[in-house]
Amino acid sequence: MDNQINLVDTSDSGITNKHRLKNFMERFMQAVFFVCALMSIVAVIIICLFMFYNGIPAMKEIGFFKFLFGGTWLPTATKPSFGIAPMILGSIYVTAGALIIGVPIGLFTAIFMAKFCPKKLYKFLMPPINLLAGIPSIIYGFFGVIVLVPFVRNTFGGNGNSILTASILLGMMILPTVVGMSESALRAVPESYYEGAVALGATHERAVAKVIFPAAKSGIAAAVVLAIGRAIGETMAVILVAGNQPRFAGGILDGVRTLTSNIVMEMGYATGLHYDALIATGVVLFVFILIINILLNVITSKKKS
Amino acid sequence: MEEKMKTYKKHPLSLVFKIITVVAITITVAVFLLIVGYVLIKGVPHLSPKLFEWKYTSENASMMTSIITTFEMVLISLIIAAPLGIFCAIYLVEYAKRGNKAVKLIRLTTETLSGIPSIIYGIFGNLFFVLALKWDYSIMAGAWTLSIMVLPLIIRSTEEALKSVDDSYREGSFGLGAGKLRTIFVIVLPSAISGILSGVILAIGRVVGETAALVFTSGTIAQLAGLFDSSSTLAVHMYTLSSEGLYMDEAAATGVVLMVSVLLLNFLASFIAKKFKKG
Numbered sequence: 001m002d003n004q005i006n007l008v009d010t011s012d013s014g015i016t017n018k019h020r021l022k023n024f025m026e027r028f029m030q031a032v033f034f035v036c037a038l039m040s041i042v043a044v045i046i047i048c049l050f051m052f053y054n055g056i057p058a059m060k061e062i063g064f065f066k067f068l069f070g071g072t073w074l075p076t077a078t079k080p081s082f083g084i085a086p087m088i089l090g091s092i093y094v095t096a097g098a099l100i101i102g103v104p105i106g107l108f109t110a111i112f113m114a115k116f117c118p119k120k121l122y123k124f125l126m127p128p129i130n131l132l133a134g135i136p137s138i139i140y141g142f143f144g145v146i147v148l149v150p151f152v153r154n155t156f157g158g159n160g161n162s163i164l165t166a167s168i169l170l171g172m173m174i175l176p177t178v179v180g181m182s183e184s185a186l187r188a189v190p191e192s193y194y195e196g197a198v199a200l201g202a203t204h205e206r207a208v209a210k211v212i213f214p215a216a217k218s219g220i221a222a223a224v225v226l227a228i229g230r231a232i233g234e235t236m237a238v239i240l241v242a243g244n245q246p247r248f249a250g251g252i253l254d255g256v257r258t259l260t261s262n263i264v265m266e267m268g269y270a271t272g273l274h275y276d277a278l279i280a281t282g283v284v285l286f287v288f289i290l291i292i293n294i295l296l297n298v299i300t301s302k303k304k305s
Numbered sequence: 306m307e308e309k310m311k312t313y314k315k316h317p318l319s320l321v322f323k324i325i326t327v328v329a330i331t332i333t334v335a336v337f338l339l340i341v342g343y344v345l346i347k348g349v350p351h352l353s354p355k356l357f358e359w360k361y362t363s364e365n366a367s368m369m370t371s372i373i374t375t376f377e378m379v380l381i382s383l384i385i386a387a388p389l390g391i392f393c394a395i396y397l398v399e400y401a402k403r404g405n406k407a408v409k410l411i412r413l414t415t416e417t418l419s420g421i422p423s424i425i426y427g428i429f430g431n432l433f434f435v436l437a438l439k440w441d442y443s444i445m446a447g448a449w450t451l452s453i454m455v456l457p458l459i460i461r462s463t464e465e466a467l468k469s470v471d472d473s474y475r476e477g478s479f480g481l482g483a484g485k486l487r488t489i490f491v492i493v494l495p496s497a498i499s500g501i502l503s504g505v506i507l508a509i510g511r512v513v514g515e516t517a518a519l520v521f522t523s524g525t526i527a528q529l530a531g532l533f534d535s536s537s538t539l540a541v542h543m544y545t546l547s548s549e550g551l552y553m554d555e556a557a558a559t560g561v562v563l564m565v566s567v568l569l570l571n572f573l574a575s576f577i578a579k580k581f582k583k584g
Contacts, residue, residue, distance in 0.1 A: 026486050030400055036392035037401075037411050040460070043453050044414040047421070050432045108329030116326055125330060127575070128337040134507075134571035135340060136514025138540050139564050142547050142556060143340045146347055172336050179333065203312055205319035226420075233422020235517040236544060260424045260517070267431070267521055282428040286421075293420045297413070 055283030058276030067280065073246040075266065075274040082277045084284065086248050090163075090256035091232050091285075093249065094242065097167025098174055098231040103224055105171070106178025113179065114186035115208045133176035141240035144169040149241055158253035161243035166256070169237055174227040181226060185219020186212060222299045229292045233285065235260035259285045341564065348561035351554040361527035366555040368562065370527050371542035374444060377530075378523070378538050379512050381448035382455065387505055389452075390459030397460075398467040399489055419457035423518040426454045430522035442535035447523025454518055455508040462504025466497035503578040510570040514563070516540045539563045 059067050062082045070083020109129070117125065148168055153160030189212045197207035213220075243255020244265060257265075259281055267278050313320040355365040393411070401408045430450030440446045470493050478488040494501075515538070524535035525545045537545065540563055546556035 022484060026484055029486050030396075033392045033396035033400060036389050037396035037407075039389050039393065040414045040418055040456060041410055043456070044417050046433065047425070047429045047453075050429055050437075051425070054432055105329045105332050108326045109333045112326035112330040116323060117330075125334060127572075128334050130575065131568055131571055132333075132337050132340075134510055134514070134567055136516070136540055136563060136567055138514070138516045138544050138547075139340065139344060139560055139567075142543065142560050143343055145547060146553070146557070147339070147343055172340075175333055175336065203316050203319040205322045206316065209322055229420050229422070233424065235422070235424040240547065260422070263424055263428065264517065264520060267428075279428060279432070282425055286425050289420060289422060289425070290417070293417050296420070297416070 051279070051283050051286050054276065055280040058273060058280040059283070061273060062277060062280075067277070068284070071248060073262075075270070075277060080274070082273075084259070084262065084277075084281055086246050087257050087259045087262045087281065088284065089248065090242070091258040091260070091288075093163050093252075093256055094166040094170055094238060094258055095228055095231040097163060097252070098170030099224065099227065101167055101171030102174040102227060102231075103178055106175050106223075106227075107182055107220065109175070110179045110182035110186060111208060111213070114183045115204075115212065129176055129179050132172075133180070137173065137234060137237045140169060140173055141237035144237060144241035152253075156253055159243075159255075161241055161255045162253045163242070163249055163256050164252045166238050166242040166258075167252075169241055170231045170234060173234060173237060174230050177227045177230055178223050181223035182216070182220045185216040185223065188219065189215045218299055218302060222296055225292055225296045225299060229289060229296075232258075232288055232292075233260065235264055239264055259288075341568075344557065344560045344564050347554075348557035348559075351558040352561060353558070356555060356558055359529075366546060366552050367527070368539060368542055368555075368559045370529050371537050371539045371559075372562070374523075374530060374536040375513055375538040375540075377444050377532070377536075378448055378451065378519075379509050381444065381532070382452040382512050383505065383508065385449065386452035386455050386459055386508065390456050390504075391463050391501060393456075393460050394463035394467055395489060398464055399485070399493070415457045415460055418453065419461075421454075423454060423515060426450050426518040427521050430518060435522055440533060442522065442524035442526075443533045444523050444530060444536055445532045447519045447538075450518050450522045451512050451515060454515070455511050458508050458511065459504050462507065463497070463501045466500025466504070467493060469500065470496045499577050499580060503574040506570055506574040506577065510567050510574070513538070513570065514540050514567045516544050520544070539566075 062070075067082055067084060068088070069085050070081065071085050072081045072083050073086065074081045113122070113125065113129075144165060148165050149160035151160075152158070152162060152165045152168075156164065193211050193215055194207050197211040198204070202210065238258050239261040242258060242261060244257045244261050245255045246257045246262065249256045262281050263278050263285075267275070270278055356367055357369050358365050358367040359369055361367045361370050397408060397411065427450070430446055434440050434446035434449050435442060438446075474492050474496060475488055478492045479485075483491070519538060519541050523538065523541070525537045525541055526535050527537050527542055527545075528534070530536035539559065543556055543559045543563055546552040546559060
């Protein structure tokens with residue numbers, strides 16, 4: 001009898017021990033998951049801290065207005081001058097150009113894919129569009145060098161490294177972003193909108209253009225904003241085709257330097273204030289991107305409510 | 306068909322609209338074919354054995370060292386990013402309660418991370434890993450930079466995959482007496498594995514194709530390197546070759562290897578994802 005009770009007792013405490021261990025593991029792993037989840041917050045904070053901490057003092061030293069609105073960039077001269085206005089404008093030019101070329105094509109492509117495409121064809125048309133997003137930017141850049149630059153030089157004149165070339169290339173690069181997001185926005189419009197329009201006598205095309213398209217406009221706006229972010233942040237493709245002269249461009253066949261290429265071209269050898277000025281260039285780009293992110297958030301959260 | 310032509314005759318604008326969309330999709334697909342076609346045509350004839358020699362010299366412009374560096378880079382950045390990303394997604398889907406403030410912040414920062422362009426990651430990597438942590442230009446610095454860059458991609462795809470696991474699986478597991486942890490690792494993760502895998506493969510594609518974030522973190526030297534040495538990945542190698550302008554043929558051949566591997570990775574990812582949607 002005694003023996004038996006003893007047995008029961010020990011196994012009992014075994015269970016509670018096991019239970020305790022299990023409980024501990026549950027809690028421990030939950031904590032691990034939580035800590036991992038916090039990593040993206042930590043990353044954003046560290047990135048912001050390091051960018052601003054290293055960039056702002058340079059801006060102060062150069063002079064905030066001189067830096068942002070100064071028109072001459074002569075970082076290695078005996079009397080160096082750090083004005084990034086040409087680069088800010090350069091980034092804006094090529095981004096605008098990319099939107100002018102990429103957004104209409106992308107939007108109409110999205111309309112075709114969402115509303116006109118026969119099902120059998122869809123299977124073959126979708127993979128190329130998706131794969132466009134996967135092609136590395138250096139490949140786009142190389143394509144720009146061997147195809148677009150000679151093309152622009154021969155058709156429009158100039159030396160080929162120009163705003164126009166960069167705009168065409170960036171327009172190609174933002175296509176998958178524009179198509180993907182606007183297609184899902186178009187598909188999210190309730191079928192009843194379409195049916196109502198058709199019932200009122202609209203043709204299929206008219207219903208799509210006048211009813212579905214306007215109804216999807218906030219999703220499409222989000223697509224365009226995202227495309228702006230892509231285009232303004234693109235580096236390696238632009239640097240190979242844009243010419244990179246740090247001056248105000250006179251026309252779309254002139255070369256231009258963007259914020260991104262300014263950093264890549266000079267960071268390898270820059271020291272001292274020059275290096276810090278490049279970080280500050282990055283900060284300006286970073287602020288642009290943060291504004292775009294906030295805009296995107298506003299648009300998508302409006303859509304939800 | 307005839308009836309359609311009749312409507313178009315009555316409404317010519319509708320026809321015009323449709324034609325414009327057809328032109329647009331043609332351009333989009335043509336852009337893809339043009340890029341892939343040109344790189345293949347320019348590159349394939351120059352794929353020669355000397356490009357795969359073990360040592361890089363200015364004569365052979367070999368990409369072998371860069372291929373090895375690319376493997377190292379992929380391996381290390383995934384060792385860092387995959388567990389972090391997957392665990393983060395597990396927390397978001399399995400543990401976080403509705404309306405949790407931390408979750409909102411995590412979502413916001415993840416979105417922010419995915420919107421940051423790679424050159425900013427490059428600057429940050431240079432400031433933090435290369436200079437502040439004194440790792441110098443090294444594969445390690447590059448891999449850490451890239452692991453932050455691909456983190457949102459892994460988090461988002463894992464989240465989607467976990468969400469698509471039916472709740473009845475979890476309830477069944479709980480009902481049989483399994484704890485939460487056991488349910489996650491034995492029931493939920495295996496059912497979501499193909500979605501997670503396709504996200505990880507996409508992340509590999511990003512790492513392989515990345516240039517701007519690496520030029521100032523892992524550097525541009527073509528050499529066989531340990532983890533704390535500087536070495537260029539395939540994409541960076543291609544950039545140095547094509548920006549010098551002297552090695553355009555070699556750059557094209559390198560481009561073929563790079564493009565084909567990235568396209569295959571993307572293809573594999575969507576293939577696995579599709580399989581998972583059906584199964």
